[in-house]
Amino acid sequence: MLQGKVGESSIYMPLTAYNALLTLPTINDAIPRWDALNACAVHIRVQVFYDTNRDGIRQPGEPPYARAIVELWQGDTRIAQRIPSLSGEVFFFDLPPGDYALSLVLAPYLKATTPRRYYLHADVADLYGPYTFGIVGR
Numbered sequence: 259m260l261q262g263k264v265g266e267s268s269i270y271m272p273l274t275a276y277n278a279l280l281t282l283p284t285i286n287d288a289i290p291r292w293d294a295l296n297a298c299a300v301h302i303r304v305q306v307f308y309d310t311n312r313d314g315i316r317q318p319g320e321p322p323y324a325r326a327i328v329e330l331w332q333g334d335t336r337i338a339q340r341i342p343s344l345s346g347e348v349f350f351f352d353l354p355p356g357d358y359a360l361s362l363v364l365a366p367y368l369k370a371t372t373p374r375r376y377y378l379h380a381d382v383a384d385l386y387g388p389y390t391f392g393i394v395g396r
Contacts, residue, residue, distance in 0.1 A: 300355055300380040303387035304328050304348040306362070309371040309394050316390050322346025323393055327363035332356060347388075355380050362391045369396050 307316045308323045328348045330338040340348040360376045371392040380386055 299351070299383050300353040301385045302330070302350040302353070302358070302360070303385065304360060304391065305388045306342045306346045306348070306391045306393065309392035312371050312394050314371040314392050316392065325365070326391070326393060328391070329361040329363060331359040331361060353380070355383060360389055364393060367396055368393050
């Protein structure tokens, strides 16, 4: 099991009740530290990228894309909507365990190279993802 040091953040550190108490986010953190998140909740990470070779797989050199909308659904209800950051990332934090869908909304001049909707069953409090959405121009 990977372990981090106090004051050090890592997206690869397993989220447990123990390490959630090790560090707290600082005011300079643009993204909350994984080891300081609520260990009793579901957290979802999404990445949106410009798929230059149109193969649906994010590879080195394919840039993030921040001009899309990612929606979080539970059943027939949209519960959240986010625009990706400049790094192409979207986060949904502190959700109760349950069934969710992630949906990509694009401008008419864009199309997806990956599925436009992902379904996930989050029955355990944890960090889920990253779910990736690839896009290209028409």
